[in-house]
Amino acid sequence: MKRQEFRDFANALIAQxxxxxxAKGEDYATEExxxxxxxxxxxxxxxxxxxxxxxxxxxxxxxxxxxxxxLMGKELVTxxxxxxxxxxxxxxxxxxxxxxxxxxxxxxxxxxxxxxxxDQEKSEDREQEYNKWNK
Numbered sequence: 001m002k003r004q005e006f007r008d009f010a011n012a013l014i015a016q017x018x019x020x021x022x023a024k025g026e027d028y029a030t031e032e033x034x035x036x037x038x039x040x041x042x043x044x045x046x047x048x049x050x051x052x053x054x055x056x057x058x059x060x061x062x063x064x065x066x067x068x069x070x071l072m073g074k075e076l077v078t079x080x081x082x083x084x085x086x087x088x089x090x091x092x093x094x095x096x097x098x099x100x101x102x103x104x105x106x107x108x109x110x111x112x113x114x115x116x117x118x119d120q121e122k123s124e125d126r127e128q129e130y131n132k133w134n135k
Contacts, residue, residue, distance in 0.1 A: 017089050035098055056095040063087045
């Protein structure tokens with residue numbers, strides 16, 4: 001594959017990832033909470049929301065294992081390797097966003113802060129703090 005062919009491939013894959021995030025976001029997220037599904041799993045498992053990383057690992061592994069099989073030449077039955085790749089990329093994006101928000105909250109609030117996720121009144125403070133740390 002030539003470099004330009006790879007650029008075109010990457011752009012098409014990124015577009016597919018964005019479209020999938022939007023479509024699946026309708027089922028799994030709310031306008032106020034992009035991580036709603038992960039927090040719901042935490043609640044059902046009686047885990048605090050700050051343990052949502054375990055949920056990300058579980059969901060990511062669900063797609064990573066078959067993707068690795070496809071890398072080794074095995075045929076996938078329930079979904080294409082492209083579909084798995086899209087889901088893996090999107091879970092990594094969601095996990096990175098979750099970790100960024102977690103890190104911002106840790107800098108703004110004391111470790112023993114009872115609001116996870118932080119209440120909406122503090123969103124401006126979190127945004128200012130995020131911008132300060134990510135210049």
